[in-house]
Amino acid sequence: MKNNRLCDLLGIRYPIIQAGMVWVSTWQLAAAASNAGVLGTVGVGAMRPDAVKENIEKMFQNTDKPFAVNIPMLRADAADTANLVLDMGVKIIITSAGNPAKIVPLVKRPGVTVMHVVPSVRGAVKCQKEGVDAVICEGFEAGGHNSPDETTTMALVPQVADAVDIPVVAAGGIADGRGMAAAFALGAHGVQLGTRFIATQECNASQAYKQLIVDTPDTGTTILGRKYLMLRVIKNAFAETMAQAEKQGASVEELEKLLRDEGSRNKAASLDGDLENGTFQAGQSSGLVHDIPTVAELVQRLIREYEMAMQSLPVIMD
Amino acid sequence: MKNNRLCDLLGIRYPIIQAGMVWVSTWQLAAAASNAGVLGTVGVGAMRPDAVKENIEKMFQNTDKPFAVNIPMLRADAADTANLVLDMGVKIIITSAGNPAKIVPLVKRPGVTVMHVVPSVRGAVKCQKEGVDAVICEGFEAGGHNSPDETTTMALVPQVADAVDIPVVAAGGIADGRGMAAAFALGAHGVQLGTRFIATQECNASQAYKQLIVDTPDTGTTILGRKYLMLRVIKNAFAETMAQAEKQGASVEELEKLLRDEGSRNKAASLDGDLENGTFQAGQSSGLVHDIPTVAELVQRLIREYEMAMQSLPVIMD
Numbered sequence: 001m002k003n004n005r006l007c008d009l010l011g012i013r014y015p016i017i018q019a020g021m022v023w024v025s026t027w028q029l030a031a032a033a034s035n036a037g038v039l040g041t042v043g044v045g046a047m048r049p050d051a052v053k054e055n056i057e058k059m060f061q062n063t064d065k066p067f068a069v070n071i072p073m074l075r076a077d078a079a080d081t082a083n084l085v086l087d088m089g090v091k092i093i094i095t096s097a098g099n100p101a102k103i104v105p106l107v108k109r110p111g112v113t114v115m116h117v118v119p120s121v122r123g124a125v126k127c128q129k130e131g132v133d134a135v136i137c138e139g140f141e142a143g144g145h146n147s148p149d150e151t152t153t154m155a156l157v158p159q160v161a162d163a164v165d166i167p168v169v170a171a172g173g174i175a176d177g178r179g180m181a182a183a184f185a186l187g188a189h190g191v192q193l194g195t196r197f198i199a200t201q202e203c204n205a206s207q208a209y210k211q212l213i214v215d216t217p218d219t220g221t222t223i224l225g226r227k228y229l230m231l232r233v234i235k236n237a238f239a240e241t242m243a244q245a246e247k248q249g250a251s252v253e254e255l256e257k258l259l260r261d262e263g264s265r266n267k268a269a270s271l272d273g274d275l276e277n278g279t280f281q282a283g284q285s286s287g288l289v290h291d292i293p294t295v296a297e298l299v300q301r302l303i304r305e306y307e308m309a310m311q312s313l314p315v316i317m318d
Numbered sequence: 319m320k321n322n323r324l325c326d327l328l329g330i331r332y333p334i335i336q337a338g339m340v341w342v343s344t345w346q347l348a349a350a351a352s353n354a355g356v357l358g359t360v361g362v363g364a365m366r367p368d369a370v371k372e373n374i375e376k377m378f379q380n381t382d383k384p385f386a387v388n389i390p391m392l393r394a395d396a397a398d399t400a401n402l403v404l405d406m407g408v409k410i411i412i413t414s415a416g417n418p419a420k421i422v423p424l425v426k427r428p429g430v431t432v433m434h435v436v437p438s439v440r441g442a443v444k445c446q447k448e449g450v451d452a453v454i455c456e457g458f459e460a461g462g463h464n465s466p467d468e469t470t471t472m473a474l475v476p477q478v479a480d481a482v483d484i485p486v487v488a489a490g491g492i493a494d495g496r497g498m499a500a501a502f503a504l505g506a507h508g509v510q511l512g513t514r515f516i517a518t519q520e521c522n523a524s525q526a527y528k529q530l531i532v533d534t535p536d537t538g539t540t541i542l543g544r545k546y547l548m549l550r551v552i553k554n555a556f557a558e559t560m561a562q563a564e565k566q567g568a569s570v571e572e573l574e575k576l577l578r579d580e581g582s583r584n585k586a587a588s589l590d591g592d593l594e595n596g597t598f599q600a601g602q603s604s605g606l607v608h609d610i611p612t613v614a615e616l617v618q619r620l621i622r623e624y625e626m627a628m629q630s631l632p633v634i635m636d
Contacts, residue, residue: 140468
């Protein structure tokens, strides 16, 4: 017997998804997450086909539990990547960015479950119409790529829950059991955590990245490239340079020149820990992260905290 | 016997605050709110001293329940206004914008309770140090004036709850009992709702304003004047004009000229319902507002929905 609709749909014990993230959700983190009873996710955003193949092989070798592959649809070879992982036997696909009407036919084979990340009610309704199995509602507080709609988790989740019948997953601003309980109260059937899972022992992120998340306060993230990129990162020297240029009215071309290759900057942050020049994608929930536990410790703690948060809700008498 | 710490502090039945709002939280709304068992708040932001006096007199005539006065500390005559209302016997003051170290001595007389609106952990800690009785944490999704920190309710509330011992009130993105339950799960002791209370029978706002909130979807608000004003309003022709000017790199001076007198525009929205030129302050929770009930109906519904949300939280089995 599973805990709720999302657990039933995905075949997992706890209604928690470890988010797919560029560079830092390789098989090491994803297998640990799946083995801990949540949905581990390999993020293939920056992987070449051989790396994709290796990561999926490692997943099958290291866990017998369900796991997902996250494919950002902005990739030129997104369809090829989808075929590659589906041919290898992957059963759960998470997609983001792009039109569900075009994505679903690419990834929806018999027995395959598809979840799509949305920033709005309109996007969620479209997903349901096109046959997506569950929507992940990502609020403005989330790390990484963000929607110009800027709708927050608190506002977005209940509105989406009212608009669709498929399971709803809340993402953005959640890093502990209190956030989980809040998401369920808002009408979600599960939660997706990204930032919190970077700061774990098993994650392949640089130690500097993990420690930076631990050290970042509530106001320590910012939107980089608001005019065109909408990327939530931890404030650092490079983010300040970009912010100053934007404030002084730099054009999109000037900003892109300043940024040059965001992929390299993200790699420099994720793997090399380049504190000055890297782009450290992370959410506003960084301020809730105070340690670097194992994934199993983290998951057990989330469940304990969730139960405490549930029990702490006051009975309001009339 | 009261329901929780915030109810005890304020002497109210339900841990809900009706937000003080410029133009649209006069005595009519505030008295109805207090009579319905929540904390009614008169917002004196746009009132001259004679209007302040009249509103407070009407409050004492129309309710025997506790109520608050919200004084934006940006007002040049904030200290005089505070003295006026305190001399008239007001016992609860809500302040926003400004340094608690300067505000508390102005408003903290024996038997007076002071709450301050904060956008960050740092602000909340400072409030506690200076003797503020409770903090209202306002997230980025809230209507009206907003912090450039842009921290959302979901991320802000648990971080503040961890940092202070005084009661914490969550504001921003909350318009129903699900949002209330979410706020409590995050560690809040109460909630403040603004947008939801505008769309009530008793509120003096124009019918057009109320209907606009009902009609606004999840993505229907925007930040006006991000470079200097940070005001969340409902998207309309004027907001689009400002957005275009900002996108094209207009200077702060040019934007201010375009905006001219924000007070007049807000009045035009609030009282005259000028859909094209007014600034309709409202939060992302507008998308959760579907009707215009009486305040008493709304409060009873909030409590029912809260109970349903509590009961809907899944027990997660190990």
